[in-house]
Amino acid sequence: MNAIELHEYEEEEELPAWSLPAEAVDRIRVPVTLPDQVTREWALGGSTGAGVRVCVLDSGIERDHPLVGRVDRSVAVVRGEDGEPQVIEDDEGDLCGHGTACAGIIRAVAPDVELTSVRVLGAGYTGGGEIMLRGLAWAIEEGFPIVNMSLSTTRTKYVERLHELADRAYFRRVLLVASAHNMPVESFPWRFASVISVGSHEEPDPLTFYYNPSPPVEFFGRGLDLDVAWLGGGTLRCTGNSFATPHIAAICALVMAKHPDLTPFQLKSVLYQTASNAEGAA
């Protein structure tokens, strides 16, 4: 197995200048301005998510599942001979079904996205933190505009590095859409302000979503009684924030397909303004 080249995420990036000389202003014109009235129609009307690369950081995605369709690339994070996590091409598919369920939801809401699977779950119940960090670092290096993370860690020893990665993603225009925990426990990365955190609402419309004025959970997506893609080509009716998250990730993909230059903070603003509970959202 050949490890895929991965830049060390500890590596220092070349820092931007700390000030802006007058003559440089022209060089940083921003390509996108939001219209006076940001509507659903402007944001995602007619969009199928075409061409948007969405990364599913999870347990893998089952091959040839009818509800998932084409998976453009699959990699897995495994421990190499030296014990360090490394990224390899993956042909094992999905080990527990969770990633396939998430991928199926993204495909249903945004049918023309390009899906990439990064398998970081399923290799045991403990010690997965390093694997998850490496997978996330890879996704950021690859520059996926949207990364679905229907998972979190409760281990505080990873928090600092995870926080650093979340901020790095935010500045590199990689939007992390992360599942909030359904239970009263501290876990990450969904608690970070640099990601989009997602909980569940009870309504059946996949495009209904709400902004929560009392974070840390910032958005609610559809998460109750869903027929999700399941291992063996089938479906299963289930409930949980893990499934609300890919709904929001897919909605983000719909927006990004129409407005590919949006930064994560603009995209979050667009979600805020077009949420189902936003006054004037049409």
Next chain:
Amino acid sequence: MSDLEAAVAAGVIGADEAHRSLLQATVEVARAIFRAKASSVFLLDEEAEELVFEAVAGEGEGDLIGMRFPAGNGIAGWVLTTRQPLVVDDLSADTRWSRTQAQSTGYVPTNMMSVPLLVEERALGVLQVLDRPAESKLKLAEVDLLGLFANQAAIALDLLQRARRARQALEGEGRLAPLARVAARLEEGERDAAFELLRALERVLAESAD
């Protein structure tokens, strides 16, 4: 019975029973609140990668304690891996859900709520609620409630495991077992002297650490 034996009996052996009762009470309340046919708590045996029945209320009560099955696949595996609750309303639609495994418990449910038992940074096991009434439509508030129960069950399971570890340390080949045995054999007067010796040793160790 020596002081130490008495302490072990009260603090460890008794604790084991008390914590098991707490776990049992939790599954009984969970079953009642959700009007379910059964509720169980499983302990994750990480080394064996198996789940062990620790408490059962309702169907299977009394027969299943100690029964093991693989933790790696199926719904419990998913819940442990993701550390998130999962509610499945139609288990028969799940091609991978282990019907054979369920049959081995003597009870095959149609719906299931599963939630990981988390203490600090560890996943200790899984709480399951089987067969809520078919007509009761799930509400997200129930998932939240399940999370609260899981918290209580996790604390009870953690205490049970600690008590077991303590008992193992004091019994048989356990590291502290010689201490317990020596204390048990000492006569009244010797025991005071022995404990004085231990306190002196403790002082010496504390001084050498400074």
